[in-house]
Amino acid sequence: MSTIYRALTIAGTDPTGGAGIQADLKTFQELEVYGMSVITSLVAQNTTGVRAIHHVPLEFIDQQFQAVVDDIYPSAIKTGMIALPEMMELLQQQLNSHKNVPYVCDPVMMAKNGDPLLEKHVRAKLRETLVPLATIVTPNIAEAEDLIDMQIDDIDDMEKAAIRIVKELGAQSVVVKGGSLTGDAVDVFYSRETGLFKLDAPRTDTKHTHGTGCTFSAAICAQLAKGIALLDAVQKAKAFTADAITWSLQIGNGYGPTNHWGHRLNGLPGKNVNQ
Numbered sequence: 001m002s003t004i005y006r007a008l009t010i011a012g013t014d015p016t017g018g019a020g021i022q023a024d025l026k027t028f029q030e031l032e033v034y035g036m037s038v039i040t041s042l043v044a045q046n047t048t049g050v051r052a053i054h055h056v057p058l059e060f061i062d063q064q065f066q067a068v069v070d071d072i073y074p075s076a077i078k079t080g081m082i083a084l085p086e087m088m089e090l091l092q093q094q095l096n097s098h099k100n101v102p103y104v105c106d107p108v109m110m111a112k113n114g115d116p117l118l119e120k121h122v123r124a125k126l127r128e129t130l131v132p133l134a135t136i137v138t139p140n141i142a143e144a145e146d147l148i149d150m151q152i153d154d155i156d157d158m159e160k161a162a163i164r165i166v167k168e169l170g171a172q173s174v175v176v177k178g179g180s181l182t183g184d185a186v187d188v189f190y191s192r193e194t195g196l197f198k199l200d201a202p203r204t205d206t207k208h209t210h211g212t213g214c215t216f217s218a219a220i221c222a223q224l225a226k227g228i229a230l231l232d233a234v235q236k237a238k239a240f241t242a243d244a245i246t247w248s249l250q251i252g253n254g255y256g257p258t259n260h261w262g263h264r265l266n267g268l269p270g271k272n273v274n275q
């Protein structure tokens with residue numbers, strides 16, 4: 001039998017299925033990687049915004065994590081919404097004990113509509129605990145600005161920020177995502193080994209981008225679980241995410257979800273599965 005690659009996401013939920021744990025598991029499945037999850041926070045949200053957050057007790061997060069690693073050992077791990085400093089400390093300890101496993105840190109700070117998922121005063125804790133352990137950290141523009149306290153207006157700034165995140169915060173590599181800029185959807189990858197690398201995709205004219213960051217980081221995690229090299233993993237994840245955005249589902253009353261099976265529709269007529 002062929003190898004079963006296994007990816008673990010540690011994150012919050014989205015009951016409408018577009019972001020968080022749900023988006024991660026859909027992405028793992030599409031990429032033929034066995035998906036597992038540890039839930040940190042239950043989030044009552046939809047495509048229009050966040051209504052309420054219920055944090056899972058620390059001890060129970062620990063029990064979920066142990067239950068996974070004691071039985072089906074992950075080939076790669078990602079973290080998404082980690083809202084409390086004590087959760088970050090617990091995961092820092094856990095990830096430190098499993099340093100052999102590639103780790104993708106998506107430093108989730110807010111939902112697409114601007115609702116906070118991580119309070120401002122605990123962002124420094126994320127920078128100190130989880131970011132330094134990351135094989136790759138995947139901030140969007142606002143998150144990168146927060147991580148290294150600089151304003152980012154263009155691709156030059158993204159490059160400066162990427163280098164600083166690796167050199168000053170200790171992550172092994174970074175991809176700064178340019179989804180919120182204008183023009184082509186350009187992301188900037190940096191690692192000490194490869195240097196700077198631009199990832200370019202045409203921008204799809206859509207507001208349905210809820211969960212793009214979760215999908216992108218989960219796709220990187222899935223590729224790393226398969227043993228794909230870092231830059232190649234990021235390039236493959238970029239293409240997967242671009243397809244998920246291109247083949248928009250047009251559902252929800254706000255920022256609608258991406259289409260996780262979009263990569264299967266390339267070559268078919270139309271860009272909207274409802275057409």
Ligand SMILES: Nc1ncnc2c1ncn2[C@@H]1O[C@H](COP(=O)(O)OP(=O)(O)OP(=O)(O)O)[C@@H](O)[C@H]1O
Pocket residue numbers: 019110111112139140141177178179180185186187201202203204205206209210211212213214215216238241242245
């Ligand atoms: N309209 C778009 N067309 C094509 N690619 C896009 C578009 N918007 C975002 N992307 C790409 O999607 C990926 C995620 O980037 P983005 O900046 O949206 O992350 P994010 O803000 O963390 O996402 P989210 O918070 O919605 O999970 C990046 O590769 C980015 O370039």
Ligand SMILES: Cc1ncc(COP(=O)(O)O)c(N)n1
Pocket residue numbers: 011012013014019020021043045080081108110111112113117209210211212213214
């Ligand atoms: C649990 C969780 N994690 C991450 C996001 C970010 O995704 P988006 O910015 O697209 O809403 C989210 N909304 N919910």
